[in-house]
Amino acid sequence: MDTANMTIELSYALDTFYFLVCGALVMWMAAGFAMLESGLVRSKNTAEILTKNVALYSIACVMYLLLGYQVMYGGDGINGVIPSLGALLPGENTTEAVLAGGEGAPYYSGASDFFFQVVFVAATMSIISGAVAERMKLWSFLTFAVFMTAIIYPVQAYWSWGGGFLSAAGYSDFAGSGIVHLCGGVGALIGAIMVGPRKGKYDAEGRPRAIPGANMPLAALGMFALWLGWFGFNGGSQLVLSSVADANAVAKIFVNTNTAAAGGLLAALITARIKWGKADLTMAVNGALAGLVAITAEPLAPSPLAATLIGAVGGIIVVFSVLALDRLRVDDPVGAISVHGTAGIWGVLIVPASNTGASIGPQLLGLAAIIGWTAAASAVVFALVKLGMGLRVTEEEEYEGVDIAECGLEAYPEFVGARGGTAG
Template identity: 55%
Template sequence: MKLTKFILPAALVALPSLGLAQEAEAAAPGFDEIGPYIMTTLLFCMAGFLVFFMAAGFAMLEGGLVRSKNVTMQMTKNIALFSIAAIMYWFMGFNLMYPGDFNGYVGTFFSPTVLDPVGVAAADAALDYASVGSDFFFQLVFVAATASIVSGALAERIKLWPFLIFTIVLTGVLYPISGSWKWGGGWLDGIGFSDFAGSTIVHSVGGWAALAGAIVLGPRIGKYGKDGKVTPMPGSNLALATLGTFILWLGWFGFNGGSQLAMGTVGDVSDVSRIFANTNMAAAAGSIAALIMTQIMYKKPDLTMVLNGALAGLVSITAEPLAPSLFGSLLIGGVGGILVVFAVPMLDKLKIDDVVGAIPVHLVCGIWGTIAVVFSGSATLTAQLTGIVAYGVFTFVASLVVWFILKGVMGIRVSEEDEIMGLDMAELGMEAYPEFSRG
């Protein structure tokens, strides 16, 4: 009786709190609600890590394909350009590129990205997409890849600081403005232009900027003779260049797979896996196509062409890595590998000196890959050509203007003496391989 006297009041007191606990438990979202948000955020983070690692791939590829007296300069440029891209995309690039709300052309200038902690209500409202932080990071690593393309093409004769200033303009202004035309919901998106992961938006933009710089900068001393003869200038370390290519190949799974932009359903996950398979097939086809073509044309396989063939296949499939079949991906990548073999000597005939073959790989194959989207039926040729021309004219002309301004104000090319000595000692005062004689 005495026990009941105490238990009953205690139970009455506990009932309201028990009810509140049950209501809270009922209100908590289950995995079916939060799962898509979690999985897509995870996709952005993991894919972003892979694309970030491509910075190492670009550094190793360029370090292997330049002469030993210029390796330290390439390493310096690559770590600096990524850091600049990260800061500039935070400072203005991200909000300039998204949502493309100024007449469908550009977003907001000088608007630093803010990643404040969000409340429960705000988080719940975003459950059908992903965290802003993961989206920002994933988009950031793409702009850094664009700048890396320029670095390799202009190697061995450009001054460090003018290059870094150009990187500020490219990553903070040029890339975000043009990127907003499609990915920011701008005018090219409105006419049906299709570029899944950036054959044009990323790769050809980098290629156009590199082409403009190579024209203004001029070729390396001794590269082209008066009789039109091309003097080979072998790189310092083909093993390093091969490692860089494999790193880029790996990073491309994040580049293309992450561009699915969703991993919250069975269909999304299945699509990501198809993208991986198609991406890999295109790279393999590009390398084999280049291998065969160099054997036919030069009677011996050329490893540098084979490496660029793999990258050419990757760039070619980037505009649409989901829709094609594996056989279609093989054809798209294989054509890219063939194009590179012909584009490299074509540039030499025009006396445009591209040290690592970035323009054939990223510009030529970026254009090809964007056109190839038509074969999958997801875009019209008119829309694709409009996008190619728009990105080409804007990026090439704007880049030319910036390069000419830099040339006039501070000069962009090292002196003849410094170029012959090597940029490592002339610009930085240190060598990558101090135990070996400079060559």
């Protein structure tokens, strides 16, 4: 084999390996979501939220394999709106195809692309679990997960990443502030509204009461796990690493991702200090995540300082979004709607400020399409699940804790009281 062909094969192997490693980092975000959410719910609901997280990841993997990938990459479809079904999985690339070179030659394994995409789907579904925590039936939630991962997410992702009408319109969303995070945030909003708030969350006048989580160390650890996974989320979306230009781009994406998170955390922490006179850890944690969501739509074009400011604005936004949702009596125990939904909108809108190839019109069109489709489809699925299975546990089960009602075990059995409940 000549030197040129060896170079092509080496680049193919390196880019495939990089794609797989980034996918593995994104998979680790599943652990981050599980830790974050189990830290922010009460102890009596911990085992159930963990069960949701491990089960939804597996559902996403199976449903995206069976249907979601075919929907998202099905081809031209009808007017770029209604997707057609493609192959079950991408075929293996041959050595001859790789060595052919040119624009159409594959430059990483198709299976590595599938793996990278499937962990994105799981991340979208993980966003929803925290917003409906502590009162939604486990099996009703998992039924919704089937539809979200097989149809709802893939359809709107096809519009952008699958070559649909948003792609043709010029919508720009590098790693998915809108496609992934806003989609999950809207699904979470619809779920929280339809399930209703937790008992005791609001008083007779509608004023919110604080319901502290059981394990702040675990919540903080979950934040750092998500922060780490985000390097794969944004860095992997560059797709390749094997050229000097791509390697430099990946390095800049990592720097911008990191500094946006730091900016978001500090801005949320300072905002909370100004507003309440205290350093609120939950706001700091969500501020970091909001900064990460905000930079995800364009982590390459901004300078590191601009990325810090983009993340900082996300951190400020998330504090006031949480307060606004509470005033509207939308109960979100972990702040997922604000982190992924509200900060996701900001991330999509700010893209044209740093990316000269993007304009505000297509960004607004993308937001309208993602919000409209996800809200309508989620509402229909939640309504059908409510008719068939019910959405909410009973008042007694909610009081005792959904760990016992749904899982038959306690996450912290040493705290079990004489009546069989928990201290949470």
